Amino acid sequence: MKRWLRLLLRFTPERRLAALLAGGALLWVLPAPLGPVAGPVALAGALLAVLVELLRLPNDASLRVQREAPAHVGLGDPEQMTYRLENHTRVALRLALQDRLPACVEGGIGRATYAVPAEQTLVVPVPLRGVARAAAPLGPIGARVTTRWGLVGWRLHREPGDEIRVTPSVAGVRRFRLLAMQNRLDTAGVRNLRRRGEGRGFAGLREYALGDDPRHIDWKATAKRQKLITREFTIERSQTVITLIDAGRGMTQLAGDFSRFEHALSSALVLTDIAVHAGDRVGTLVFDDQIRAFVPAQQSRGALHAVRDAFVPVTATSREPDYAAAFRYLATHQRKRALIVFYTDVLGVRASRALLAHVGRSAQRHLCLVVALRNDALFALAEPGATATPARLFDHAAAEELLTSREDALERMRRAGAVVLDVSPTTMTAGVINRYLELKGRGAI
Numbered sequence: 001m002k003r004w005l006r007l008l009l010r011f012t013p014e015r016r017l018a019a020l021l022a023g024g025a026l027l028w029v030l031p032a033p034l035g036p037v038a039g040p041v042a043l044a045g046a047l048l049a050v051l052v053e054l055l056r057l058p059n060d061a062s063l064r065v066q067r068e069a070p071a072h073v074g075l076g077d078p079e080q081m082t083y084r085l086e087n088h089t090r091v092a093l094r095l096a097l098q099d100r101l102p103a104c105v106e107g108g109i110g111r112a113t114y115a116v117p118a119e120q121t122l123v124v125p126v127p128l129r130g131v132a133r134a135a136a137p138l139g140p141i142g143a144r145v146t147t148r149w150g151l152v153g154w155r156l157h158r159e160p161g162d163e164i165r166v167t168p169s170v171a172g173v174r175r176f177r178l179l180a181m182q183n184r185l186d187t188a189g190v191r192n193l194r195r196r197g198e199g200r201g202f203a204g205l206r207e208y209a210l211g212d213d214p215r216h217i218d219w220k221a222t223a224k225r226q227k228l229i230t231r232e233f234t235i236e237r238s239q240t241v242i243t244l245i246d247a248g249r250g251m252t253q254l255a256g257d258f259s260r261f262e263h264a265l266s267s268a269l270v271l272t273d274i275a276v277h278a279g280d281r282v283g284t285l286v287f288d289d290q291i292r293a294f295v296p297a298q299q300s301r302g303a304l305h306a307v308r309d310a311f312v313p314v315t316a317t318s319r320e321p322d323y324a325a326a327f328r329y330l331a332t333h334q335r336k337r338a339l340i341v342f343y344t345d346v347l348g349v350r351a352s353r354a355l356l357a358h359v360g361r362s363a364q365r366h367l368c369l370v371v372a373l374r375n376d377a378l379f380a381l382a383e384p385g386a387t388a389t390p391a392r393l394f395d396h397a398a399a400e401e402l403l404t405s406r407e408d409a410l411e412r413m414r415r416a417g418a419v420v421l422d423v424s425p426t427t428m429t430a431g432v433i434n435r436y437l438e439l440k441g442r443g444a445i
Contacts (some may be wrong), residue, residue, distance in 0.1 A: 005266045009400045011054065011057075011152055011153070011154055011155075012152070012153045012154075012155060012371050013042070013151075013152060013153075014146060014150050014151055014152060014153050014293065015150075016149070016150040017046070017050065017151040017152060017261050020046050020049070020151065021043075021046055023042070024039065024043055024045075025039075025044055027039045027041075027042050028289070029369070035389045037045045041128045043136075044228065046312070046316030049107060049149065049151055050151055050152055052184070053147060053149050053152045054152055056087045056089075056091045056147050056149075057145060057146075057147065057152065057154045058087070058088070058091075058093065058109075058145065058154070061088070062087075062088040062089045063086070063087060063088065063089070063093070063145065063156070064084070064086040064088070065084070065085055065086075065095075065141055065143060065156065065158055066083070066084040066086070066087075066160075067081065067082070067083055067084075067138065067141060067160050067162065068081060068082045068083075068084065069081035069128065069138060069164055069302060070081075070128075070164070071163075071164065071165065072164070072165045072166075072167050072170070072308070072428075073105060073128060073129070073130040073164060073165070073166050073167070074130055074166075074167055074168065074169040074170035074171055074264075074266075075130045075131070075132070075133055075166055075168055075169050075193040075258065075262060075285065076129070076130065076131075076257065076258065077129070077130060077169050077170060078127065078129050079100060079127075079128040079129065079130075080122055080125055080126065080127060080128060080212045081107075081125075081126050081188070082124060082125050082126065082149075082199045083097065083109070083123070083124040083126065084121060084122075084123055084124075085097075085114060085116045085121065085122040085123075085124065086121045087116040087117065087118060087119060087120055087121070087122075087264070088119060088398070089119070090118050090119060091147050091148075092115065092117050092118050092148055093111060093115075093116045093118075093119055093145055093146070093147060094112065094114070094115050094116075094145070094146050094147070094148070094150070094183055094203060095113065095116060095143045095144070095145055095156075095263075096112075096113045096133065096143060096144040096145075096146075096153075096399050097109055097111070097112055097113070097114060097141070097143045098110070098111045098141075098142045098143065099138075099139065099140075099141050099142070100139040100140060100142075101138060101139055101163070102134070102136035102137065102139060103131075103132065103136075104130065104131060104132045104133070104134035104164075104166045105128055105129065105130055105131060105164060105166060106128075106129050106131050107126060107127045107128040107129055107294070108126060108128070109124070109126050109250075111122075113307065115259075121359070121371075127369060130166035130167075131166070132166060133166045133167065133168065133262075133311070133312055133313075133314075133315070134166050134312065134313075134407070135163060135164070135165045135166075135312055136164065137161070137162070137164075137337050138162050138163060138164055140157060140158060140159050140160075141153075141156075141158040141159075141318035142155070142157050142158075143155070143156040143157065144156070145190045147257065148422060154155065159195050162252070165312055165412060166312070167308050167309075167311060168262065168265035168266045168268075168269050168311050168411065169262070169265075169266040169269075170266075170269065171359075172309075172398075176234050184285060189232075190267075192227075199424055201287070204231075204232050205218060205221055205229050205230070205232070206220075206229070206230060206232060206358030207227060207228065207230075208227075208229060208230045209230075215231065216230045216232075217230050217231075218230065218231050220301050238280055238281060238299060239280050239281070239338070239339060239440065240281040240282075240283070240297045240334070240336060240337075241271070241272075241275040241280050241281070241282050241283075241297075241338065241339045241341065242281065242283045242284065242285065242297060242330070242334055242338050242339070242340050242341070243268040243272065243283075243285070243288070243307075243341045243343070244284075244285050244287075244326065244330065244340050244341065244342040244343070245261075245264050245265065245270060245284065245285070245287075245342075245343045245344075246261075246264075246287070246288075246321050246342075246343060246344035247261060247286050247287060247288045247292055247315070247316045247317060247343075247347065248287075248288045248313060248316070248317065248319055248320055248321030249317070249318050249319060249320060249326075250321075250344075250345030250347065251314075251316045251319075251343075251344075251345055251373075252316045252317070252434075253316065253345075253375065255373075255376060255424070255425035255426055256417060256425075256426050257314055260316075260373045260425045261315075261316035261374070262344035263425035263426060263428065264371075264373065265311050265314075267371075267428055267430070267432055268307075268311075268343065268430045269304075269307065269308060269311070270429050270432075270433065271341060271432055271433060271436060272284070272303070272304055273304050274433055274436070275436070276299075276301065276304050278440070279299070280440075281297040281298060281303075282297060282298065282299075282300040282303045282304075282307065283296050283298065283303075283307070283334070284307045284310060284311075285294045285296035285326065285330055286310070286311070286314045286322075286323065286330065287321060287325070287326040287329075288316075288317045288319045288320075288321050288322070288327070289319045289320060289321065289322045290322070290325070291326065291329055292314045292331070293310040293311065293313075293314050294310070294333070295307050295310045296333060296334075297338065308323065310367065312396060314326045319361065321344075321355045323355050323357075323358045324354065324358060326358075327358040327361065327362055329358050330362070331362075331365070334366075337365060337366055337367070338366050338367070339366070339367050339440075340362060340367070340368045340369065341369045341371060341432065341436070341437060342359070342368060342369065342370045342371060343371045343373065344370065344371070344372065344373070345373055346370075346372040346373075346406055346409050346410060346413075347374075347402070347405070347406060347409075351435070352409045356412050356413060356416070359413050359416060360413070360416030360418070363416055363417035363418045364417070367419065368417070368418040368419065369418070369419045369420075369421060369432075369435060369436070369441065370410075370413055370419070370420045370421065371421050371423065371428060371432055372406075372410055372420060372421065372422045372423070373423070373424075373428070374422065374423060374424045374425070376404065376424050376425075376426070377398050377400075381395050381401070381425060382399040382400050382403055410422060419435065419439065420438075421435050
């Protein structure tokens with residue numbers, strides 16, 4: 001009994017049926033003998049039309065509604081999902097489709113009506129965009145199905161059980177990978193550097209420099225150019241690259257549409273992809289006052305996915321970062337020499353005193369590349385302009401003082417043995433990759 005009741009409740013009357021019954025009711029008020037005859041005939045006709053409509057409506061087997069969505073969407077990256085509406089009946093159908101997507105993505109169809117011809121499939125492309133990093137189910141699909149008569153509707157409800165992960169932006173990964181395949185990395189600001197060494201692979205020719213092995217002099221090229229020319233060879237070895245990402249208070253500041261933390265995650269993901277394809281071992285560590293995510297160094301195609309999945313749940317917080325705990329954890333879990341690419345905010349000598357100490361100590365074991373994220377608004381404020389007001393000049397002086405202190409802190413890191421890259425968060429990816437390729441090419445890792 002309950003099953004039949006649930007089945008009956010899936011059918012809903014439509015506006016056309018209400019209009020049909022209202023028109024038939026008017027026939028009852030006609031004078032006799034027309035009214036008493038026309039009224040029952042109209043009611044019987046309406047009931048017959050409803051019965052035929054119910055028979056024409058599809059069942060679960062003859063109407064399939066499927067959603068095909070990407071498993072991962074990059075934060076801020078445009079994507080596309082599709083709805084497949086398969087009509088296996090001999091009747092053209094109209095579907096008033098509705099979905100309810102999670103808050104971490106925007107797009108979807110909302111509410112829209114589609115006509116699906118008899119025995120055909122309609123594919124509906126739908127734009128999708130990630131707005132917050134998270135992993136969440138995509139939610140249910142609902143539809144109200146009618147035929148062209150539009151007298152009775154059939155309510156359809158689907159729970160596909162699919163989910164989506166909004167990860168750091170992967171547009172950079174795709175772009176740099178595509179450019180690398182087309183040998184066009186220079187268009188993204190990446191210099192195509194060769195690794196210099198004494199491996200078996202020939203890399204190119206260059207002018208002889210003091211300290212080069214005389215056995216590598218190319219005498220034919222030397223005779224042609226009238227100066228000493230030596231050969232370069234590739235180094236056939238794998239190194240370890242660890243991205244260390246500060247998730248503390250300074251990384252919550254906006255740089256464009258997203259926080260500096262989001263830009264750091266996206267850049268780290270691109271660097272991880274480049275390092276994986278270069279044959280390096282890759283890992284990551286994210287921290288604020290605690291360790292938020294850690295992926296130990298590994299060398300496999302699955303390393304990029306492991307790092308990407310580790311980034312999904314982490315967020316920047318208003319807490320002060322605990323540099324001591326982060327570097328202590330790193331020292332425990334990464335004992336061999338590695339390139340540590342450290343994304344952080346550097347304010348000044350006094351504010352960064354703990355950071356300076358631990359970067360210097362880490363530089364004794366590892367090669368530390370500090371990616372110091374600029375505050376673009378502060379740099380803009382340091383330029384007063386020709387028509388600056390007294391208040392603007394005061395802000396300019398304060399900004400200059402902060403930037404001078406910041407540069408002093410960066411210089412102390414350089415003297416401690418770290419490599420420092422001072423960049424804007426919105427344009428840092430090419431600079432980070434260039435510096436990584438340069439360090440790898442010099443055999444510094």
